[in-house]
């Protein structure tokens with residue numbers, strides 16, 4: 001019998017042969033991206049590959065992920081929904097607004113959302129939050145993984161509009177999408193400064209760590225509005 | 227304060243209390259289309275931190291949070307499906323409208339001509355045609371009904387035309403009414419294209435005018451494709467016979483692209499038309515790119531184009547001399 005350890009609300013470590021990060025499958029019997037399904041005492045766990053998911057890596061890097069079963073989440077850069085599917089598992093009674101602007105990825109995301117009621121897909125540019133402000137309520141968490149040069153600005157615009165006063169921003173910064181030649185450390189420093197100072201009121205950075213060995217040249221950031 | 231939401235329009239006071247709401251019905255398709263139409267809107271956004279769910283419950287749109295989320299889920303899903311199916315991107319809607327306009331023009335012209343010939347037998351002196359004639363017939367039917375205030379009154383009295391029997395009159399009036407509504411529909415589509423162009427391609431609209439811009443998008447297949455064309459291609463878009471139906475009556479000759487209907491080109495003297503059309507094409511191409519990639523309106527585009535065209539015309543005030551006239555040996559020199 002595999003052993004299950006709870007890491008935080010909705011996030012588990014399942015030990016079967018080796019340790020797996022996992023969430024409880026909201027859509028039993030189905031996997032999303034080739035991950036394993038492990039049944040334990042009537043509950044189906046879905047393994048979560050930290051190498052395929054910045055958020056998964058952030059969990060293993062001991063970021064304080066405050067997702068609860070009824071959290072409201074704004075997810076920017078949802079792609080085909082690899083990570084969104086795990087967020088959907090964790091916030092089983094909440095809502096995740098999944099924003100993605102590439103139509104190709106949106107097709108996959110639509111497939112995923114049609115089987116999971118708590119995913120609300122939005123085809124839009126995360127840099128233009130006005131264009132989806134008629135759909136999105138104030139949220140507890142913004143997770144952003146857009147790999148764009150203006151990612152600090154995107155985070156700020158969305159946080160001002162949608163993040164609750166006591167909400168958190170979780171951000172993955174990819175050094176190479178900002179400056180392909182520069183030293184990642186310098187890039188990260190500059191981006192953090194932007195997050196803290198480039199807008200009113202600015203973010204307070206609570207935690208920042210690189211995501212090695214799961215992702216090269218990526219920085220995870222946890223922040224809240226000042 | 228007015229607030230646009232996916233489930234309707236709310237009127238709130240300063241404290242955010244809802245004073246009035248105009249809610250949509252719970253029809254998923256309708257809600258999805260409404261939601262999509264709000265993407266491009268430029269005002270009445272919910273203010274920062276506005277709680278849409280609470281507003282939906284208070285205004286009576288949804289009875290419970292569960293119902294709210296369930297409707298929201300279906301609506302976002304439907305809207306996303308419509309978007310990726312591509313049928314509803316704004317530039318595709320413009321293309322549909324351009325094609326509808328061409329069809330309507332063709333039909334309207336044919337029916338107007340029929341009406342002209344038919345009614346001509348009864349009132350040949352009217353001097354009316356097109357929409358004026360259709361409006362006249364729809365209003366009076368037989369020329370005997372023309373009122374004394376109408377400028378055509380005496381002509382109608384003294385006309386040599388045949389008498390219009392009641393059965394024919396009913397038929398002609400109905401026919402004329404249909405023609406009138408076609409003209410009306412045509413104006414509606416033109417207004418739609420003009421509005422959509424302002425949202426989708428404001429810079430292209432500025433440089434080309436709404437109709438030529440819409441036709442360029444239509445012939446290219448999408449704004450994205452138009453933005454990718456080199457300006458030399460834009461110069462000849464629409465030149466091929468098959469695509470030429472779009473401009474039938476307007477363009478001077480099918481070996482030119484439809485940009486030859488641009489006022490800066492068709493008012494230019496023939497000897498600089500090639501140069502001017504290259505300048506126009508290059509600005510159109512730039513405008514399409516700005517529209518596709520950034521969308522910000524840049525009013526200096528037209529000024530720069532007009533200055534460029536003026537320069538071309540001042541540098542080439544006279545037509546080039548023909549070779550024979552300029553002496554025995556042909557000159558090879560050409561002004562660049």
Ligand SMILES: C[S@@+](CC[C@H](N)C(=O)[O-])C[C@H]1O[C@@H](n2cnc3c(N)ncnc32)[C@H](O)[C@@H]1O
Pocket residue numbers: 052053054055076077078079080081082083084099100101102105124125126127145146147148
């Ligand atoms: C690195 S991938 C995200 C992977 C995803 N978070 C996961 O773990 O499953 C980045 C995604 O962001 C999307 N993206 C980039 N810029 C965007 C923008 N401005 N608005 C919306 N999506 C954007 C890209 O299309 C791409 O799918």
